[in-house]
Amino acid sequence: MRKSFTFLATALLAGLMFNTSAQAAKTYQVGTDAAYAPFESQNEKKEIVGFDIEVLKAIAAKGGFQVKFINTPWEGIFASLNNGDRDIVISAVTITPERKQTMDFSEPYFEAKQLIAVNNSSKINKLADLKGKKIGVQTGTTGDEAAQKLLGKTSPNIKRFESTPLAIQELQSGGVDAVIADNGVVVNFIANNGKGKLRTIDDASFAKEYYGIAVKKGNKALLEQINKGLAAIKADGTYDKIYKQYFGK
Incomplete structure (x- = not known):
């Protein structure tokens, strides 16, 4: 009888400890501007989906915390942090020296750079070939800056659009000769809408950019949890699986 009582008490204590541990996982509010597929966007059910979302969910599972994603306009996303x-911001945010002064970043989770998209029949093979050509870009992006450096800030040959997909659609219809844009967005669009019709050019002059997960300046505890989870999903193949799902090889 005593053994049974001891066993029952031990079992109850273990269950209590398990439940307490499960409840201890904190839920963090995550800001993301869900207008940048395939990194973050809203599906037909208004659910926030995308590469960044899956990556952070996997990180949270490994890091021992939970996340709640909140669609947050880009203009105010860093102020909300x-x-x-917001406790965390993940929104295809490039790590820059300026931003590091006001917030802390995780280790990089995505390497980005600009790509040139052209029609398969185009004779364009490098950035310099775009001189005198019409270039489509998303307003205010790195692609916009690259086009300005090549053609000049006031060049009428730079055609600006609200989104990269709109710029690429203009390329497909013959309104521009090329599009300069983020590699992830370009590759995703071509895979879903331009197979066999479009190709990409990776020019050596485009600098590498690295995306990081941002937390409030000085929040070392949360940053450690995020970096721990990120290292774990890179080590066990989870990151590669998510990457392949959105970007292929």
Whole structure:
């Protein structure tokens, strides 16, 4: 009888400890601008989906915390982090020296750079070949800056669009000769809408960019959890699986 009581008490204590541990996992509010497929966007059910979303969910599972994604306009996304409305920001954010002064970043989770998209029949093979050509870009992006450096800030040959997909659609219809844009967005669009019709050019002059997960300046504990989870999903193949799902090889 005593052994049974001891066993029961031990079992109850173990169950209590398990439940307490499960409840201890904190839920963090995550800001993301869900208008940048395939990194973050909304599906037909208004659910936030995308590469960044899957990556952070996997990181959270390994890092021992939970996440709640909140669609947050880009203009105010960093302010929401600094004022405490958001605990984490993941939104294809390039790590820059300027941003590092006001927030802390995880280790890089994505290497990005600009790509040139052209029609398969085009004779364009490098950035310099775009001189005198019409270039489509998304307004205010790195692609826009690259086009300005090549053609000049006021060049009428730079055609600006609200999104990269709109710029690529203009390329497909013959309105521009090429599009300069983020590699992830370009590759995703071509895979889903332009197979056999479009090709990409990786010019050596385009600098590498690295995306990081941002937390409020000084939040070392959360940053350690994120980096721990990121290292784990890179080590066990989870990251590669998610990457392949969105970007192929």
